[in-house]
Each structure stands twice: as structure tokens, then as C-alpha cells.
Amino acid sequence: MIIIGFESSCDETGVALACTEKGLLAHALHSQIAMHREYGGVVPELASRDHIRRILPLTRQVLEQAGLGMADINAVAYTAGPGLAGALLVGASVAQSFAWARGLPAIPIHHLEGHLLSPLLADPAPEFPFVALLVSGGHTQLMRVDGVGTYELLGETLDDAAGEAFDKTAKLMGLGYPGGPALSRLAEQGDATAFDLPRPMMHSGDLDFSFSGLKTAVLTRLKALEKETGTLSDRQRADLAAATEAAIVDVLSSKAIKAMKQTGLKRLVVAGGVGANRHLRAHLLKAMARLNGQVFFPPLDLCTDNGAMIAYAGALRIKAGLAVLDGGNHAFTVKPRWDLQDVCVSAASTPAAG
Numbered sequence: 001m002i003i004i005g006f007e008s009s010c011d012e013t014g015v016a017l018a019c020t021e022k023g024l025l026a027h028a029l030h031s032q033i034a035m036h037r038e039y040g041g042v043v044p045e046l047a048s049r050d051h052i053r054r055i056l057p058l059t060r061q062v063l064e065q066a067g068l069g070m071a072d073i074n075a076v077a078y079t080a081g082p083g084l085a086g087a088l089l090v091g092a093s094v095a096q097s098f099a100w101a102r103g104l105p106a107i108p109i110h111h112l113e114g115h116l117l118s119p120l121l122a123d124p125a126p127e128f129p130f131v132a133l134l135v136s137g138g139h140t141q142l143m144r145v146d147g148v149g150t151y152e153l154l155g156e157t158l159d160d161a162a163g164e165a166f167d168k169t170a171k172l173m174g175l176g177y178p179g180g181p182a183l184s185r186l187a188e189q190g191d192a193t194a195f196d197l198p199r200p201m202m203h204s205g206d207l208d209f210s211f212s213g214l215k216t217a218v219l220t221r222l223k224a225l226e227k228e229t230g231t232l233s234d235r236q237r238a239d240l241a242a243a244t245e246a247a248i249v250d251v252l253s254s255k256a257i258k259a260m261k262q263t264g265l266k267r268l269v270v271a272g273g274v275g276a277n278r279h280l281r282a283h284l285l286k287a288m289a290r291l292n293g294q295v296f297f298p299p300l301d302l303c304t305d306n307g308a309m310i311a312y313a314g315a316l317r318i319k320a321g322l323a324v325l326d327g328g329n330h331a332f333t334v335k336p337r338w339d340l341q342d343v344c345v346s347a348a349s350t351p352a353a354g
Contacts, residue, residue: 001074001318004059004098005311008051008091009083009111010137011042014307015058017066017073018315024121026065027308028058029301037177048086055094062307073104075325077314080108081335088334096330105325107314108332110343112139114309115271117148117316118298121308126267126296133256133284135162136272136305140209140252141340142259145269148320149345154259155207162248162274165211169218169244173237183241184277190235190242195221197247202254207262209255214247245279253283257291266293276303 002025007014016027032050036042063069078095081088092108099106115136119126129146131154140161144152160168163180170179175186198217200210221240225232232240252274260268268288274280275297288295302308317323322345 001315002068002072003075003077003107003311003314003318004062004073005077005109005307005309005314006055006091006095007079007111007114007305007307007310008055008087009079009081009305010087011036011047012305013051013054013058014305014310015055015062016307016311017062017068018308018311020315020319023315024308024312025068026062027306027311028061028065029306030054030058031304033178040171040177042084044084044086047084048090051087051090055090058307059094070098070102073098073102075105075107075314075318075323077107077109077310079111079114079310080332081338082111083334083336085334085336088336092332092334096332100330105323106330106332107317107323109310109313109317110338110340111305112136112141112340113343114313116143116145116151116269116340117313118271118302118309119269119296120316121302121312122296122298124296126269126294129265130267130269130296131256131259131263131265132269132271133252133259133275134271135252135274137161137163139163139272140211142207142255143340144263144265148316149322149343151340151344153341154262155209155255157209157211158201159210159212160215162209162211162252163272165214165248166245166274168215170241172215172219172222173232173241175241180274184245184279186238187242187245187279190238190240192239192242192246194239195243197221197243199247199251199254202251207255207259209251211248211251214244218244245277249277249280249283252280253287256284257287260288260291260293266291268293268295270295270297271303273304276300
């Protein structure tokens with residue numbers, strides 16, 4: 001079966017084609033970073049309008065890439081949540097309209113499940129079961145994954161997520177948007193040992209996270225430096241960026257390794273935008289080698305939000321028998337807030353119609 005997938009949860013419009021037998025066939029992505037940079041963050045109304053402009057041209061693009069036509073599509077998958085309500089509605093409306101016009105089944109996909117399963121597109125791909133470190137946007141979670149739709153939450157952030165810590169500290173330092181990548185680039189020029197920043201909850205004894213205290217510590221250090229010198233030098237700014245990145249990476253790595261030991265599993269999967277961080281990748285590769293385990297990452301171009309993970313999650317749900325394929329009911333809703341546990345096999349696998 002061939003599935004077309006639509007992603008429009010925030011500031012990237014993604015469309016992709018996946019096959020239940022052959023995997024990913026084609027994908028295309030448009031990022032809104034340039035548009036939102038002027039405002040220092042995502043403007044929901046502008047995001048929704050841009051999704052409307054981009055989604056159909058991207059659909060034509062992926063069909064041309066794969067050498068397929070609309071008649072070749074067997075099912076439609078789309079991000080139903082979580083995310084920005086208006087942005088989600090664009091992708092969901094297009095997906096459901098496509099499905100209704102062609103008499104196809106439409107499969108609502110949880111955005112985080114898409115990220116969670118995206119490392120399966122890597123070569124080599126992990127086998128089940130594995131522990132997943134999910135670090136995407138406002139989410140930082142550790143999950144045990146025993147199969148498609150079989151997820152156990154091991155730990156999560158109690159306040160700011162890792163991605164938010166990157167973005168908020170970058171903003172405090174006056175770096176550009178998006179803050180996380182800008183901070184990481186600056187950190188490459190700095191000395192991570194120049195400043196001693198806290199590692200919140202690293203030794204808490206559980207698998208939960210907290211990053212709001214780190215942001216406060218960076219703010220306090222910035223104020224102290226500005227009081228001493230009047231303004232930050234380029235060296236101080238780079239050192240503080242490096243120290244911030246090191247603190248975040250240390251906490252993520254420590255908790256991930258603790259989860260590996262607690263579960264007894266030997267495969268770790270890292271998914272989400274922060275999974276593209278080179279420091280985090282290097283740290284986890286070394287740590288897992290010491291445990292005689294393996295760590296898997298999605299391809300770099302699939303770390304951020306994309307349609308490939310949604311189309312592929314739809315294909316995997318079909319193969320696992322977890323998708324309704326009658327193609328009859330096209331009533332739909334979106335869920336700006338949606339717990340990943342709600343899509344587990346033991347719970348409802350689709351959002352309620354409304």
C-alpha cells in the first residue's frame with residue numbers, strides 16, 4: 001500500500017509518500033524559519049496561512065519525485081496533534097478532503113509517534129524493543145518502545161523541555177531565531193568548562209527532567225557578567241553557550257543511560273530536533289559503546305518536523321493492524337494537546353471525531 005502523509009503541526013510543511021513494503025518513497029519540506037525570524041518566534045496565524053500556500057505544491061512535488069499519480073495512493077496519513085490548532089487544521093483538512101475525494105482511509109497520526117518511529121528510516125534501523133529519548137520542541141521524554149503502538153513512559157520533563165532550554169537561553173544571549181541551532185553553532189567556538197552551570201535533576205534518582213532552573217542560572221550569570229564588564233565579549237558569549245549546551249547534553253545523556261540500565265535493553269533511539277545536536281550524538285555514542293549497546297538516530301534531514309515520519313508512521317500502523325481502513329467516515333478533529341499514551345494499543349488509537 002502507498003500512503004501519502006501530511007505534516008503541518010507548527011512551522012514546517014511536510015508531504016511524503018511511503019509504502020508498506022518499500023518504506024519511504026519521496027518527501028518534500030518547506031521551513032518557515034525565514035518568515036518567523038523577523039518576529040523572533042513562530043506567529044501562529046502566519047504559520048497557518050503559509051501552510052495553505054505550500055501544501056498543494058509540495059504534494060505535486062512528491063508525486064512527481066516518485067513518478068506516481070493520485071490514483072496510485074491507497075491511504076492518507078496526517079498529523080492530528082499535538083501542535084498549533086490552526087496549523088494542524090490545514091494539514092488535516094487537506095488530508096481528509098483528499099481521502100474523501102478518492103474514497104480512501106484517512107489515518108490521524110500523533111506527531112510525537114512520528115518522531116518516535118522516524119529512526120526506523122535510518123540504515124541500519126533499530127529492532128524492537130528499544131528505549132527512545134524523545135527531544136522535540138516542547139517535549140522531552142524517555143519511552144520504552146516494544147512495538148508500533150506499544151509505548152511506556154519512563155520519564156518526562158516537569159517544566160521546560162530541552163529544546164525550550166536551548167531556545168530560551170539563546171534568546172537571553174541575543175542570538176538569532178531559531179535559537180537552538182544558533183546556540184550550538186556558537187558553542188563550537190567556546191570552552192564548556194569556563195562556566196559552572198547546574199545539571200538539574202541529573203541525580204534525582206528517577207528519569208524525569210527539568211530545565212527551567214538552567215535557564216535561570218544562565219540569566220543570573222549573564223547579569224553578573226554585564227555588571228562586571230558592562231557588556232559580554234565574544235569569548236564570554238561563546239563560553240556561556242558551550243557551558244549551556246554541555247549542561248543540557250549531560251542531563252539528557254545521564255538520564256538516557258540510566259533508562260538503559262533500568263530496562264536492561266541494549267538499543268537506544270534518539271528522535272526529535274535536538275537529536276541533530278552533534279555534541280549529544282557524540283556523547284551518547286561513547287556512552288552506549290561502554291554499555292556494549294547501540295544508539296540510533298534518524299537521518300539528519302528527518303530530525304525536525306517532516307512529512308516522511310507521518311507517512312511512515314501511517315504505513316507502520318497499517319502493517320500492525322492499528323489503522324481503520326474502511327474509508328467511510330471523514331469527520332475529524334485535531335488535538336493541540338494530545339497525550340502519546342492515548343495512541344497506545346491498549347487505548348484509543350485515533351482521536352474522537354468532532
